[in-house]
Structures are given as structure tokens and as C-alpha cells.
Amino acid sequence: MQPVPDAAAGAPLAGAAAAAGPDLGGLLKLSARGDTVAFSQLYDATASRIHGLVVRVVRDRAQAEEVTQEVFLEVWRQSGRFDPERGSALSWLMTIAHRKAVDRVRSAEAASRRDVAYEQHNQVPDHDVTAEAAHASLEARRVRAALTHLTTVQREAIELAYFGGYTHTEVAALLDLPVGTAKTRIRDGLIRLRDTIGVGR
Numbered sequence: 001m002q003p004v005p006d007a008a009a010g011a012p013l014a015g016a017a018a019a020a021g022p023d024l025g026g027l028l029k030l031s032a033r034g035d036t037v038a039f040s041q042l043y044d045a046t047a048s049r050i051h052g053l054v055v056r057v058v059r060d061r062a063q064a065e066e067v068t069q070e071v072f073l074e075v076w077r078q079s080g081r082f083d084p085e086r087g088s089a090l091s092w093l094m095t096i097a098h099r100k101a102v103d104r105v106r107s108a109e110a111a112s113r114r115d116v117a118y119e120q121h122n123q124v125p126d127h128d129v130t131a132e133a134a135h136a137s138l139e140a141r142r143v144r145a146a147l148t149h150l151t152t153v154q155r156e157a158i159e160l161a162y163f164g165g166y167t168h169t170e171v172a173a174l175l176d177l178p179v180g181t182a183k184t185r186i187r188d189g190l191i192r193l194r195d196t197i198g199v200g201r
Helices: 014-022 022-032 036-058 061-081 090-119 127-149 152-163 170-172 179-197
Strands: none
Touching: 022 036, 022 061, 022 090, 036 061, 036 090, 036 152, 061 090, 090 127, 127 152, 127 179, 152 170, 152 179, 170 179
């Protein structure tokens, strides 16, 4: 997997800074000024976690490679928009990665729906299967609509836990949060999601 631009050729951090871990926010600021060495260090420090998240969402390694490349292209182009007052650099990177991965899944699903629609149009439909598919599609739309009613932090945690397949502990690590805080966001998000959809009413 080749990062952009020439990230694989960057020099590693050294000394105390390396021991403590790289300053991702600082590397983003330098990248925003066109510093390719800083971008290389940012890539080296985060590529495995970014790729891991993308694989978990996309569930196809070949596509995950492409999406990871797209993520770092986006990071390179948008690094100047990172605002440390709105969250950690890792959370910002993970949010971009998750959005790109979800976009790829939705694109694949849309292509699949077009193929299914073509096949259904050109054959006698099985009415029971068609009704079941329509019901499932309706439920999916209701869930997607309900997600828009969550706060940003709740939606981020819910998407990682239930669409990304991460445990509470992994969600906490990805979002740079205490485990208790991650669990609270997931629990509150689920309660709000349930109330919005109307389950149990």
C-alpha cells in the first residue's frame, strides 16, 4: 500500500518524542503547510490503525487498500481543517476513515441494489421474497433516518460498535476515550435510537 505523497519514505521520529509517541496534531499542522516528512511520520504512526478500521467496515481487503489510500489523500488535502479544540487528532483521522469506509459500503450496496432491481425487472418476482426484501429495506431506511437524530459523539460510537463491529473497549481506544465514557455514549445512543424508531411502543 503506497501512501500519498511518498509517505513510506519518511524519517521516523527519534529520542524522547518517539518514546512518548508522535504528536499527531503537530504533524497535521505541518502537513497542512506541505511538509511531506511530517505527513510521512503521520502515516507511519497511524496507517495500521486506519487500515484496521477500514477492513472492519468494508470487510474486503482489496477494497480496504483502496479506501485507506483515499483516506490519506483526504487527510493530506484537509489537514489544515483539523481543529484540536474539537477533538483529538486520532479521532479526527478515524472519523475520516470511517466515513470513507461507510461511503464505499454504501456505494457497493447501491450497485448491488441496481443489479437486484435489474434481475427482478427481467423475471417473474417471488412475491414472498419481494415483500420480505421491501420490509428489510424499510427497516434499514428507518434506522438510517433515526441515526441523524443522535448527537455526533453518540452516532460516532454507535457506528463503530454496531456497524464497525468493535467492542466497547476498542471503541474507547479508537476514539481516545475512557471505556466508561464510550459505554455511556453507546448506551445513550441506543436509547435515543430506540425512542426515535419507536421500538416497543
